[in-house]
Amino acid sequence: MPDPSPATRPTLEAVAARAGVSRATVSRVVNGGAGVRQPLVERVRRAVEELGYIPNHAARTLVTRRNGAVAVIIAEPEFRVFSDPFFEQQVRGISRELTAHDSQLVLLWVEGPGDYERIARYLGGGHVDGALAFSVHDDDELPSIVRRVQVPTVFGGRPGWPGATGELAVPYVDADNRGGAREAVRYLLGQGRQRIAHIAGPRDQTSATDRLAGYRDVLLDADPDLVAQGDFTVESGARAMAELLERRPRLDAVFAGNDLMASGALRVLRERGLRVPEDVALVGFDDMASVAEATDPPLTTVRQDIEGMGRLMVRLLMRALHQDGDPGAAAAAPGSVITPTELVRRASA
Amino acid sequence: MPDPSPATRPTLEAVAARAGVSRATVSRVVNGGAGVRQPLVERVRRAVEELGYIPNHAARTLVTRRNGAVAVIIAEPEFRVFSDPFFEQQVRGISRELTAHDSQLVLLWVEGPGDYERIARYLGGGHVDGALAFSVHDDDELPSIVRRVQVPTVFGGRPGWPGATGELAVPYVDADNRGGAREAVRYLLGQGRQRIAHIAGPRDQTSATDRLAGYRDVLLDADPDLVAQGDFTVESGARAMAELLERRPRLDAVFAGNDLMASGALRVLRERGLRVPEDVALVGFDDMASVAEATDPPLTTVRQDIEGMGRLMVRLLMRALHQDGDPGAAAAAPGSVITPTELVRRASA
Numbered sequence: 117m118p119d120p121s122p123a124t125r126p127t128l129e130a131v132a133a134r135a136g137v138s139r140a141t142v143s144r145v146v147n148g149g150a151g152v153r154q155p156l157v158e159r160v161r162r163a164v165e166e167l168g169y170i171p172n173h174a175a176r177t178l179v180t181r182r183n184g185a186v187a188v189i190i191a192e193p194e195f196r197v198f199s200d201p202f203f204e205q206q207v208r209g210i211s212r213e214l215t216a217h218d219s220q221l222v223l224l225w226v227e228g229p230g231d232y233e234r235i236a237r238y239l240g241g242g243h244v245d246g247a248l249a250f251s252v253h254d255d256d257e258l259p260s261i262v263r264r265v266q267v268p269t270v271f272g273g274r275p276g277w278p279g280a281t282g283e284l285a286v287p288y289v290d291a292d293n294r295g296g297a298r299e300a301v302r303y304l305l306g307q308g309r310q311r312i313a314h315i316a317g318p319r320d321q322t323s324a325t326d327r328l329a330g331y332r333d334v335l336l337d338a339d340p341d342l343v344a345q346g347d348f349t350v351e352s353g354a355r356a357m358a359e360l361l362e363r364r365p366r367l368d369a370v371f372a373g374n375d376l377m378a379s380g381a382l383r384v385l386r387e388r389g390l391r392v393p394e395d396v397a398l399v400g401f402d403d404m405a406s407v408a409e410a411t412d413p414p415l416t417t418v419r420q421d422i423e424g425m426g427r428l429m430v431r432l433l434m435r436a437l438h439q440d441g442d443p444g445a446a447a448a449a450p451g452s453v454i455t456p457t458e459l460v461r462r463a464s465a
Numbered sequence: 466m467p468d469p470s471p472a473t474r475p476t477l478e479a480v481a482a483r484a485g486v487s488r489a490t491v492s493r494v495v496n497g498g499a500g501v502r503q504p505l506v507e508r509v510r511r512a513v514e515e516l517g518y519i520p521n522h523a524a525r526t527l528v529t530r531r532n533g534a535v536a537v538i539i540a541e542p543e544f545r546v547f548s549d550p551f552f553e554q555q556v557r558g559i560s561r562e563l564t565a566h567d568s569q570l571v572l573l574w575v576e577g578p579g580d581y582e583r584i585a586r587y588l589g590g591g592h593v594d595g596a597l598a599f600s601v602h603d604d605d606e607l608p609s610i611v612r613r614v615q616v617p618t619v620f621g622g623r624p625g626w627p628g629a630t631g632e633l634a635v636p637y638v639d640a641d642n643r644g645g646a647r648e649a650v651r652y653l654l655g656q657g658r659q660r661i662a663h664i665a666g667p668r669d670q671t672s673a674t675d676r677l678a679g680y681r682d683v684l685l686d687a688d689p690d691l692v693a694q695g696d697f698t699v700e701s702g703a704r705a706m707a708e709l710l711e712r713r714p715r716l717d718a719v720f721a722g723n724d725l726m727a728s729g730a731l732r733v734l735r736e737r738g739l740r741v742p743e744d745v746a747l748v749g750f751d752d753m754a755s756v757a758e759a760t761d762p763p764l765t766t767v768r769q770d771i772e773g774m775g776r777l778m779v780r781l782l783m784r785a786l787h788q789d790g791d792p793g794a795a796a797a798a799p800g801s802v803i804t805p806t807e808l809v810r811r812a813s814a
Contacts, residue, residue, distance in 0.1 A: 165613055185587055187571070194560055198553040204543070211543055215576065220587040222536070222571035227564065238534055238569040243592040264514055 126167040135163035185220040186433065187239065187247040187267075191256050197225045200348070200376065201404045202422060203250070206272060209426025210248060217434055219245070232257045240265035246433045248272065248426075254320040259286065270433045272425065274452075276322040287436070288452045289428045291420035293323050293401075296457030297330025300371050300399045300418050303459055305334070309369035309397055313342040315356040315381060317373040324348070327373050327401060342367065346377045353380025361388060368396060369465065375400040375407040378415055382464070397465035413463030420457050428453055475516040484512035534569040535782065536588065536596040536616075540605050546574045549697070549725065550753045551771060552599070555621060558775025559597060566783055568594070581606045589614035595782045597621065597775075603669040608635065619782045621774065623801075625671040636785070637801045638777045640769035642672050642750075645806030646679025649720050649748045649767050652808055654683070658718035658746055662691040664705040664730060666722035673697070676722050676750060691716065695726045702729025710737060717745060718814065724749040724756040727764055731813070746814035762812030769806050777802055 132142045137156060144152050145160040146169075152160075163169070188210055190197050197203050207223065214221045222244065224235060239247060239261065250272040252258050259277055262269040263284065271288040280286060304312050314331045317324025332338060341363045346352035353372055357380065360367060370385075372378035378400030382392060390396050392413060400408060403419035432453070481491045486505060493501050494509040495518075501509075512518070537559055539546050546552050556572065563570045571593065573584060588596060588611065599621040601607050608626055611618040612633065620637040629635060653661050663680045666673025681687060690712045695701035702721055706729065709716060719734075721727035727749030731741060739745050741762060749757060752768035781802070 165609075168613065168615060183587075183590060183592065184583070185590075185592065194553070194557055198547060198550075198556075201547075204547040207547075208543055211576065215580070215583075218583060220573065220583050222573060222587075224569065224571060227560065231564070234533070234564075234567060234569050238532075238571075241532060241534075243532065243534065264517065266517060 126169045128169070130167055131160065131163045131169045134167060135159045183243060183245050184218065185222055185244045186214055186430070187244040188221055188223050189235070189247055189249045189258065190223070190225045191250065191252045191258055192225060193227045194225055196251075196349075197223075201406045202374070202402060205404065205422040206250065206426040209423035210430055211426075213427040213430035217430065219434075226258075229257065232261060236261045236265060239267045245437055246270070248429045248433060251321070252277070253318070254278075254322075259284075268433060268436050270429045270436075272429055274322040274326065276320070276325070287432050289425045289432065289455070290323070290452070291425065291455050292457050293326035293420075294330040294333065296401065296418040296420065296459075297327040297371070298333050299457070299459050300401070301331050301334040303416075304369045304371065304397055304399060304465060307369075307397060307465065311339075311342065311364060311367045312369040312371060313344065313360045313364065313367045314338075315344050315346045315353055315360070315370060315372040315377050317346060317348045317377070319345070321348075324373050331371060339364070346373060346380075348374050348376060350376045350380040353377030354384045355380075357381035357384040369398070370396060371399045371401075373401055375402045375404050375415060375417055378417070378464075379407055379411050382411055382415075393463065393465050399459075399465045403460050408460075408462065411464070416462045416465040417460055418457050419460045421455055425455055428455070475518045477518070479516055480509065480512045480518045483516060484508045531786075532592060532594050533567065534571055534593045535563055535779070536593040537570055537572050538584070538596055538598045538607065539572070539574045540599065540601045540607055541574060542576045543574055545600075545698075546572075550755045551723070551751060554753065554771040555599065555775040558772035559779055560775075562776040562779035566779065568783075575607075578606065581610060585610045585614060588616045594786055595619075597778045597782060600670070601626070602667070603627075603671075608633075617782060617785050619778045619785075621778055623671040623675065625669070625674070636781050638774045638781065638804070639672070639801070640774065640804050641806050642675035642769075643679040643682070645750065645767040645769065645808075646676040646720070647683050648806070648808050649750070650680050650683040652765075653718045653720065653746055653748060653814060656718075656746060656814065660691065660713065660716045661687075661718040661720060662693070662709045662713065662716045663687075664693050664695045664702055664709070664719060664721040664726050666695060666697045666726070668694070670697075673722050680720060688713070695722060695729075697723050697725060699725045699729040702726025703733045704729075706730035706733040718747070719745060720748045720750075722750055724751045724753050724764060724766055727766070727813075728756055728760050731760055731764075742812065742814050748808075748814045752809050757809075757811065760813070765811045765814040766809055767806050768809045770804055774804055777804070 128139055128142055132139045137160060141152060141156060142160050145157050188207060190203055211221050246268040247262060248270050249258055252271060254276045271286055274288055274290045275286055301312060316328045344356035344359045346356045370381055372381055378398055382398060385392055385396055392398050400415045400417035403417045408415040408417045477488055477491055481488045486509060490501055490505060491509050494506050537556060539552055560570050595617040596611060597619050598607055601620060603625045620635055623637055623639045624635055650661060665677045693705035693708045695705045702725060719730055721730055727747055731747060734741055734745055741747050749764045749766035752766045757764040757766045
């Protein structure tokens with residue numbers, strides 16, 4: 117392992133001397149090489165490599181406040197991050213957009229509340245220019261942390277924590293969860309379904325509570341026993357479906373709060389010998405290809421543009437960072453964005 | 466969004482004055498709080514919060530060279546990172562061990578060669594204390610980058626790039642891929658199998674070539690047409706199986722280079738009406754629960770302790786970082802570790 121002690125580190129001057137170029141040229145090359153001719157870039161890179169020179173970005177950061185890196189924080193434990201394709205799709209959109217801005221994505225997740233002190237230290241340490249935060253629960257510490265350490269942050273999903281709509285309003289990107297849910301339930305009504313159940317996601321996330329609200333908007337006098345609680349995982353969808361069939365065996369439709377819960381519900385319906393959609397129509401939410409197209413029958417679902425929302429989050433953040441760095445630009449805080457949803461008809465309803 | 470301009474930032478002195486404590490106490494609290502009584506910790510934290518003080522970790526980093534963060538770099542595109550459960554298991558082990566060391570994990574991946582310049586800038590920027598690198602291909606730029614920017618790095622998997630065994634040797638953790646492959650093939654021979662095929666992983670990764678070498682160690686005169694090429698994905702396993710059946714329809718066993726390729730091969734065998742294990746015995750490699758236990762029949766496979774290898778990588782790195790920081794400690798470079806494998810018998814062979 118190389119010796120990283122500062123005393124042995126070669127200077128910018130040493131690199132310039134070795135490459136036979138000016139300090140300014142070395143500086144331009146180590147900061148990306150814009151405007152330097154290719155042969156010179158190569159000479160400088162060779163000198164950098166031979167001397168083991170480390171560009172002092174940490175020092176530069178103190179002055180410019182730009183690290184060229186953005187943290188993506190998923191407020192879920194690692195097993196959810198890797199098993200829920202929702203996160204993969206959103207991260208894909210973010211990753212592509214950050215690459216277009218030549219900014220490095222660093223992914224963090226939250227195993228439990230004990231992680232927050234360490235995350236706060238990292239975010240406050242000046243290692244990233246900003247953050248994108250997802251799946252933030254109503255009692256999460258994350259909003260107060262990013263406020264305290266003053267890291268510009270865009271949230272994925274409408275904030276539901278106390279004060280999030282007042283003077284502490286934060287920019288966010290979300291889908292029209294409530295409108296999408298309404299469309300799903302109206303569609304089932306239009307198909308002649310009369311006992312429409314709902315499998316709801318976590319009570320402390322607005323994506324779930326907004327979809328439940330949309331369901332109730334349409335079914336004003338819905339039987340409370342037709343609503344069961346899940347947590348956005350496949351297993352919770354299966355459990356909720358079993359409960360619903362226990363309570364209301366004659367239900368004829370289910371609107372599940374996401375595709376993963378719909379796939380769990382589908383498994384239970386088939387195990388009980390109920391045909392989908394003949395006996396029970398089933399609609400999901402998300403339209404994740406790896407789930408909605410893979411089930412048998414494929415899922416009718418409410419599509420949200422997950423990857424596109426990821427890209428939008430990056431654009432909002434970059435606009436905010438750019439404004440901070442350029443006092444001449446409009447100083448308005450970036451607005452939040454609600455993206456439209458769309459019902460995608462497949463075979464399950 | 467808060468104004469991040471340095472001019473408005475409160476100082477350590479201001480926090481000390483507000484909390485009524487010394488600068489040293491504030492400093493200790495913002496650096497973890499060790500040795501400070503709880504009531505004082507709370508008073509300082511309150512003052513930090515009220516003033517919006519940002520501990521100047523970036524400046525501190527220049528002196529101490531400790532960020533409390535470690536980069537995990539997976540040299541694969543994002544879709545592989547999120548779809549191959551191997552990475553999830555290894556990251557899980559790493560995540561737990563880094564938490565135990567109070568170090569923040571930041572995950573990076575590599576969409577393509579164009580990403581390396583940005584990653585080099587990030588790693589050279591002094592944002593992490595070290596790195597753990599996985600799935601590094603033989604022609605990857607990563608080894609030369611971490612050498613150039615002098616970030617202490619432990620590799621997952623035996624390095625196969627030119628010079629990796631000479632003076633540029635790097636510490637790594639790997640499983641006994643060759644020994645495990647030998648055991649799998651010997652087991653199939655012991656079951657009376659006579660035409661044992663192999664589905665190999667990528668030619669530019671030692672985990673794949675070492676397993677192929679183990680297969681050849683036992684079957685010295687193996688028919689070359691019994692070896693087909695895959696790339697560790699399910700689809701490549703299915704394609705390779707189809708090729709093998711085309712070339713050698715009477716094969717009676719397959720040793721696949723990993724469980725994902727074995728599951729793809731299994732699908733093709735079933736589609737052709739071949740019974741596993743009666744007609745064709747099948748052995749995988751990895752023993753990933755989400756794959757090997759989920760197939761029908763469940764896979765006989767070579768187990769490697771993926772999560773444990775992740776933990777070991779962290780321990781090697783921490784030992785190296787600790788030595789760097791303490792000149793009194795033994796200065797020996799950390800050794801590499803090869804962990805044992807074990808054949809796990811299930812129903813497929």
